[in-house]
Structures are given as structure tokens and as C-alpha cells.
Amino acid sequence: MDIFEHLRQAGGVARTAQLLSAGYSRTDIARLTDRGVTQPRRGIFVRPDAHAGFVAAIRHNARLTCVSAAEHYGLWLREPxxxxxxxxxxxxxxxxIRHRTVRFNPHPVLPLAAVEDAVLHAIGCLPAPTSTAIATSAIRLHGVHIELLKDQLGGDRSRPVLTALRELDLRAESIVEVDAQHLFRANGIAFDAQVQIPGIGRVDFLIEGFLIVEVDGFAFHSTRKALRQDLARNNASTLNGYAVLRYPPEVIWFNPEQVLAEIRAVLASRKASAKAKAP
Incomplete structure (x- = not known):
């Protein structure tokens, strides 16, 4: 493989020792500068299109991990x-931000910690729901085994991470569902997630057995067929006696008080109606 292409596959940046171990000669390496490759520091070669995070990792003789590795593994993350x-x-x-303990073999090509280490570092470093979303998506999307993660933890310092792993709710299917779960729990709203209701289908959340709360992703109603199916679900919910609230991600994220107020208003209305009907 051409050394310039090899450098691209390595994230756009590599040390001399890495290139030598890949079988390239010092002459090959010296010629990289003729193709626009720069040397920000002696022994480090950077393509013009190199990812800045990978450059930072190589410069510090390190690997991206925690939230910095999330985007490269396709994990759920709202903001870099x-x-x-x-x-x-x-x-x-x-x-x-430094993370010292590495328990798993790193990415074979890129300067990335293993996805398992990224999860453990995130849980120990970041607050919920950011850490929860990263962990949940790693388990759902990459097949990371939660028991394997637990087995790697020991000692008092690892206890908070182990507790967080035990409390993960893996029913969420998107980052906005993780954030909704966190919002409900933090405000004392009990819920069931991913509930299959006869005649309606699966709903994101069911509260007190009658209130359906759906959080719609960015691809919501991408086709007319999707719109028709969703309208039919809404109608079926009403016909079967359910109340329905729907929210796009930006309302969950940026106006959570509205969500809480509307849920509480529906619950209070149902209780008031039931009380009025009581003998």
C-alpha cells in the first residue's frame, strides 16, 4: 500500500516508529513532505485532512477515549x-482530560482506546445522561457485554462505575429516549419503556398505564407511509382509551419543564376525573 494511503487509514497522523513497523523505509517517510504532509513535531507526520483529535492523541503519545472516542464509534452523543x-x-x-486505566486492547489502526474502555471512562467521568447514552449505545450498537465490563472493575474507586452499569436501562433505542428516561427518573415520574400494546403497537413510554409518551427522532415522518402509520397509531391509542403526548428531541433537551408540566397536567386531569366519578 502507498504510504500516503496508509497514513490516511491511520487517521491521517502517525509517528516514524509506526510507519517503520508497517514496513516503510525512511526514504518513503522522508518523501511524505513532498505530498503535503507536515511535521508539527519531530517524528510525527500529519496529512492535511487528518482528524484534529487523532493528531492530539499522537502528539501526546495517547489514544482518544471517553466522550472523545464516542463519535468515532458512532455512539450516542449530543455535543462534542x-x-x-x-x-x-x-x-x-x-x-x-487524562484517563489512566486501560483494560482492553485498543483499536488496531486508529489512535483510539477500545470501545469498552471508552464506556468505562465515560461512566466514571461524565454525568448522566451523557454517560448513560454512551454506555447504552455501545451495548446496543457494538455488542459490548455489560458483564464483561463489570468483571473488569474492582476496588473502591470502581464502585461508582459498577453501580452505574448495574442501573443502566437498556430499553432506550436512541439518545433522546435515554435523555427522556433521565428526565422522568430525576423528577419522580415512574414509567415503563418500549411497551407493546395490543391494537396499537410498541410505544416509547407508558405512564400510569394510560399515558403514552412518544419521543420522535429526526427521521420522523420521512415518508407519507410513515405519516399514515403514525396517524393510525395515534387514532388507535385514542380509541383504546389512552392519552398521548409526543415530543421532538429539541423539546426534551431544551424545554424539559414543558414536558414535565404537560405530563403532570394529564395525570392530574385523569385523577380529578376519576375522583369526580367516584360514588
Whole structure:
């Protein structure tokens, strides 16, 4: 393989030792500068299209992990981090967040910690629901075994991470569902998730047995068929005596008080109606 292409597959950045171990000669490496490759530091070669996070990792002799690895693994993440999170044993307070303990073999090509380490670092580093979304998506999308993660933990320092793993609710199918779960739990709203209701189908959340709450993704109603199917579900819900509230992601994220107020209003209305009908 051409060395320039090899560098691209490595994330656009590599050290001299990496290129030598891949079988390229020092002459091959020296010629990289003729093709627009720069050397921000001696022994480090960077393509113009290199990912900035990978460059930071190589410069610090580290690997991206935690929230910084999430986007590369396709994990659920709303916003990129303000600082890089790197797995290494040095560089404390050097402009990045350091994660020292690495338990799994890293990515074979890119300067990335294993997805399992990224999950463990995220749970120990980030608040919910950000960490919860990363962990849930790693388990759902990458087949990460939660018991394997638990087996790697030991000692008092790992206890909060182990507790968080035990409390994961893996029924969520998107980041917005994870955020909704967190919102409901934090405000004392009990719910069932991903409930199959006869004559209606599966709903995102069912509260107090009668209130259906759906959180719609960005691809919601992408076709006329999807619109018709969803209208039929809404009608079936009403005909079967269910109340329905629907929210797009931005309302869950940026106006949670509206969500809580409307849910509580529906619950209060049902209780008031039941009380009025009581003998």
C-alpha cells in the first residue's frame, strides 16, 4: 500500500516508529513532505485532512477515549467535548482530560482506546445522561457485554462505575429516549419503556398505564407511509382509551419543564376525573 494511503487509514497522523513497523523505509517517510504532509513535531507526520483529535492523541503519545472516542464509534452523543479525553499515564493538566486505566486492547489502526474502555471512562467521568447514552449505545450498537465490563472493575474507586452499569436501562433505542428516561427518573415520574400494546403497537413510554409518551427522532415522518402509520397509531391509542403526548428531541433537551408540566397536567386531569366519578 502507498504510504500516503496508509497514513490516511491511520487517521491521517502517525509517528516514524509506526510507519517503520508497517514496513516503510525512511526514504518513503522522508518523501511524505513532498505530498503535503507536515511535521508539527519531530517524528510525527500529519496529512492535511487528518482528524484534529487523532493528531492530539499522537502528539501526546495517547489514544482518544471517553466522550472523545464516542463519535468515532458512532455512539450516542449530543455535543462534542470542549477538551480532548485521552488515555495515557502522563500529561496531567496539559490541556486535555487524562484517563489512566486501560483494560482492553485498543483499536488496531486508529489512535483510539477500545470501545469498552471508552464506556468505562465515560461512566466514571461524565454525568448522566451523557454517560448513560454512551454506555447504552455501545451495548446496543457494538455488542459490548455489560458483564464483561463489570468483571473488569474492582476496588473502591470502581464502585461508582459498577453501580452505574448495574442501573443502566437498556430499553432506550436512541439518545433522546435515554435523555427522556433521565428526565422522568430525576423528577419522580415512574414509567415503563418500549411497551407493546395490543391494537396499537410498541410505544416509547407508558405512564400510569394510560399515558403514552412518544419521543420522535429526526427521521420522523420521512415518508407519507410513515405519516399514515403514525396517524393510525395515534387514532388507535385514542380509541383504546389512552392519552398521548409526543415530543421532538429539541423539546426534551431544551424545554424539559414543558414536558414535565404537560405530563403532570394529564395525570392530574385523569385523577380529578376519576375522583369526580367516584360514588
Amino acid at each position: 467535548p470542549a477538551e480532548y479525553h485521552l488515555a495515557c499515564n502522563h500529561g496531567h493538566n496539559k490541556g486535555f
